[in-house]
Structures are given as C-alpha cells and as structure tokens.
Amino acid sequence: MRSTSFRCFFGLLGWLLLVPGALTAVAASWLLATSLHLVGDTRSAKGRVVAHESVVTGSSSRQAHGKKSVVEFVASDxxxxxxxxxxxxQLQAVHDVGDTVTVRYPANSPSQAEISSSNTLKIFLGxxxxxxxxxxxxxxWLLLRLRPRVPA
Structure with missing residues (x-):
C-alpha cells in the first residue's frame, strides 16, 4: 500500500514538472527564434534616434520615470x-538623440521595428x-522513470 502511494505521488509530481516544462520550452523557443530573427522575413536598416519619449512605469505606489528612444529609418520599400x-x-534613454542604430523589422510590417540591441535582454531571458x-x-522524466515498481 505504501509503495502505491509513493508511486502515485512521484507520478503526479513527474507529470506536473514534465508537461508545463514542455509547454514553457515551446514558448521560450519561440521567444528565442523571434529575437534572433529566425522566423519570417526580417530586414535590417540603419536608423537615427530622433527623440526620447518619457514614460512612467510601475504601480501607483512605486512609480518610476523612464525614457524610450524614438527612431526613424527608411524601410526597404x-x-x-x-x-x-x-x-x-530609468531616468535616461539607452541611446542619445542623433545616434545611429541598427533596426530590425518584419519585411511586411516595418512599423513593428525594434532596435537590434534591445533584443539582447529577450535573448538572455529566452x-x-x-x-x-x-x-x-x-x-x-526522472521522477516518472524512477517511481517504485508495483510488486507483482
């Protein structure tokens, strides 16, 4: 009886680790593939930082002020x-106004462009x-394989 309860516990724990792990691996692979521009027709161009946009992030009790870079570039069309x-x-933009940056964008939707150095964080997290x-x-998988055997 005791062996059966351990078997059920290890089996349940094994499946609770295996299935979500597989699903998150798919999501992480997609994040990496899109960040590395392995999916779809991706183009690159040189752009120029033309302005900064001030933003407020965080909850109402812990707000932080930050800046985003506004970039202009000429698409392939x-x-x-x-x-x-x-x-x-926080407090300052990543790039100064007037800096030249490399821009990556989907060929069919240049408005969804990103500064390519911004992908470093996505690649690391992925x-x-x-x-x-x-x-x-x-x-x-190990928990499922190493479950105690049911006696014959």
Missing part, C-alpha cells in the same frame, strides 16, 4: 518609418527560460 523602441531605461524548462522536463 522606400517609406520613412518612425517607431518607439520597447526598451525603457535562453534562461529554455534552460529552466529543460531542467523541469528532465526532473519530471
């Missing part, structure tokens, strides 16, 4: 595109997330 980068830096998912899946 000749259109001039202006976008605000998604990366917020890699850490994928590593944690792999550890969870391995632990779940």
């Amino acid at each position: 000749g259109r001039t595109v202006r976008f605000t980068d998604s990366l917020v830096r 890699a850490v997330w994928l590593l944690c998912s792999a550890v969870g899946m391995a632990a779940g």
Whole structure:
C-alpha cells in the first residue's frame, strides 16, 4: 500500500514538472527564434534616434520615470518609418538623440521595428527560460522513470 502511494505521488509530481516544462520550452523557443530573427522575413536598416519619449512605469505606489528612444529609418520599400523602441531605461534613454542604430523589422510590417540591441535582454531571458524548462522536463522524466515498481 505504501509503495502505491509513493508511486502515485512521484507520478503526479513527474507529470506536473514534465508537461508545463514542455509547454514553457515551446514558448521560450519561440521567444528565442523571434529575437534572433529566425522566423519570417526580417530586414535590417540603419536608423537615427530622433527623440526620447518619457514614460512612467510601475504601480501607483512605486512609480518610476523612464525614457524610450524614438527612431526613424527608411524601410526597404522606400517609406520613412518612425517607431518607439520597447526598451525603457530609468531616468535616461539607452541611446542619445542623433545616434545611429541598427533596426530590425518584419519585411511586411516595418512599423513593428525594434532596435537590434534591445533584443539582447529577450535573448538572455529566452535562453534562461529554455534552460529552466529543460531542467523541469528532465526532473519530471526522472521522477516518472524512477517511481517504485508495483510488486507483482
């Protein structure tokens, strides 16, 4: 009887680690693939920081002031595109006004552009997330494999 309860516990714990680990590994892989521009037709161009946008982040009790870079570039179809980068830096922007930056954008939607250096954080988080998912899946698989055997 005791062996059966351990078997059920290890089996449940194994599945609780294995299934969410596999799902988060898929999500982390997608984050890495999009950050590394392995998905879709991605173009790059040189852009110029033309302004900064002030933003307030955080909850109402702990607000922080930050700045985002506003960048202008010419897309491959000749259109001039202006976008605000998604990366917020407290008190100061990442890039100064007038700086030249490399911009990456989907060929079919240049308005969804990003400064390519902003992807470094996404790549790091995606890699850490994928590593944690792999550890969870391995632990779940081990728990399922090492469950006590049911006596015959």
